[in-house]
Amino acid sequence: MSSNPKDTKPVVHIPVKNVNIHPAKGGKAEQYQPRDQIYVRKVEGFFQRLRQKMNFFFMAMFALLPWIQFNGHQAILFDIGEQRFNIFGLTLWPQDLTLFAWLLMFSAFLLFFITTFLGRVWCGYLCPQTVWTFIYIWFEEKIEGTANQRKKLDQQAMSKNKFFKKALKHFCWLIVALLTSLTFAGYFTPVDELFIDFFTFNASITVVLVVIFFTFCTYGNAGWMREIMCLHMCPYARFQSAMFDKDTLTVTYDFNRGENRGARGRKQDPKALGLGDCIDCNLCVQVCPTGIDIRNGLQYECINCGSCVDACDGVMDRMKYPRGLIRYTTEHDLEGKKVHLVRPKLIGYALILVVFASLMSYGIASRVPVALDIIRDRTELARENFDGEIENVYTLKILNKSQSDNTYKLSIKGIDNARWIGKQEIFIKAASVYTLPISIAIDPYDLDEYMTDITFVIELVNSDDDVYVEHASRFFNKR
Structure with a gap:
């Protein structure tokens, strides 16, 4: 420890509020003390105007994005039932899971980068919990008045005026929660059908239960729990100090x-x-x-x-x-010291962001809009047909990953004089799977070995797009 008085820091005295726990009736100490309700006072200023404008912009994006149409379909639709995600001109399938992995890792390190640089601004300006909480507080101010007026109203005995204000406030909260839930559900099911079916009582029981569940989640989180979510349930509050x-x-x-x-x-x-x-x-x-x-x-x-x-x-x-x-x-x-805006930790996060962004961009750019899966007949690897040829049976599953209807041509290479039994040119609708059973037959005199490596090829017909996919398989001879 340094002996120089200049190196010692002044002791900061932080006032501590004493909490007295009074014994409950019966002589036992009360085990739980409910939190004091926070009556947030309205404030004006630069940062509040900035926060309100950012909240309005992202709220508008949240509400409008599901309604945007692109190429005749909903621009953003995460259809879990069909296992496909439409993001404007891009359709992602379970086979594209690596892209989601890169996206999630990029988002996580972007949050780390912002937190290291600007602190917990995500929570204050963009977190849905904060945004909806301030929306609900706005309804409180408009209906019940200022913070002091709200506090006095809660201390009053129940009256017609108090009941009316409370009922109107909770009604507005529930309406906002319901619209929020319907909009959120609209990202996972066609939004135009969702609103019509829900309000005409034609929606499925699953949709109704999901909408009701998220309605009460929004109502409870933003209306009742508020800071409890930030203080006791959000993990970000706990590990943020590691990034400071x-x-x-x-x-x-x-x-x-x-x-x-x-x-x-x-x-x-x-x-x-x-x-x-x-x-x-x-x-x-x-x-x-x-x-x-x-x-x-x-x-x-x-x-x-x-x-x-x-x-x-x-x-x-x-x-x-x-x-x-x-x-x-x-x-x-x-402390009067120099502030280092560019520092090793930020540079490290930035480099990781560049790597993940590059990997995600490469994955999207190199992504082929068609996938081919081959399933062999497991009951009989090879059989002899009436013409004396050796025949192998395959089931081809072709996935059109694009958002347009296409015609594809199928062929085989790696084996000479093979005869294709089945369709070789097929039409597949956008974002759909086509199952095609086929057989490959060959004269046994053209087979030198028991097992021959072959390659199935799928090409796009009558299109300027260069789509060419190969899938390796095997052809078996009879023993």
Whole structure:
């Protein structure tokens, strides 16, 4: 340990709230204390306007994407029953699972990269839990009033006015949850049929149960659980600290500038009173959707939404103090050290992102829009037909992975004088599978060995696209 006093850091005294657990009736201590309800106060400011615009943009995308048509079909449709995913001009099948793997790994490391650079901004600006929670809070403000009015309303005895406001609020919540659930289900089933069938009571029981389930999930998460999801159920809150470093931008209270806290008049000099810039108004706590006090230091509950930044900046403006007492900053910046925007961890994440993006792009570019699967007749590997030829039976499964109807030509190579018994030119509809039973026959005098390697070939007919797929198999002779 260094003996130089300059190397020691000042001790930060964090106030701790004492929690008294009163004995319950019967003399036993109460085992569970329910959480205090958080009445989020409305705040205006740059970061809230930014968050609202981002939320509106992505909400509009979420609501409109299922309705977009492309080449006569739903542009984005994850049809689990048919085991195919349509993404505009691209149709993905279970055979394309590696593309999903690259996409998931790319998304994970993109989240790591953003978190290392900007902290937990995903939670504050883009996470569906946060977005829907703020939507529900907006309904609360419009129907029940400000945070103080909502708190007083909850403390009142039940009356006609209170019942009406509560009923209207929950009705609006349920309508938003139902529309959210129907839109979400529209990504997995044709959305136009879904809405018509659901509201005309013609939807299947499976669809109805799925819609009802996600309706109450949305209603419960955004209306009732809210910060519980962020604090106790979301794993991201737990492992995010592993990605933080001293150059990560986080919402931070400038302790050296703000302390000591205390109330004062606008015209009073805080230095003469021995005070810092924090007037201890507690607005930063009142506007926080998770109910924390950012002045207690970095906490895993913080979702980096910037509400406390806007609230504090408004107070600083009224007090005619400089903005930024609470701000997006780094630990190095608060310590007066140089901030390193480009650092090894970020470079590592960026390189991994480039690798995964390249692999995913290569997979899409090299993807052939037709697949051929060959199933041999297992009951009899080879048989002799009436013409004295050796005959092998195969079942060909041809998958048209494109979004257009195509005609394909089939052939065989690797064996001379082979005779194809069955169709060699077939028409397959878009995104469908064609099953074709065929036989290959050959004169036994043309066979030198018991087993001969052969190759089935499928080509696209009458098209400018260069589609050529080979699939290896074997031809067996009779012993």
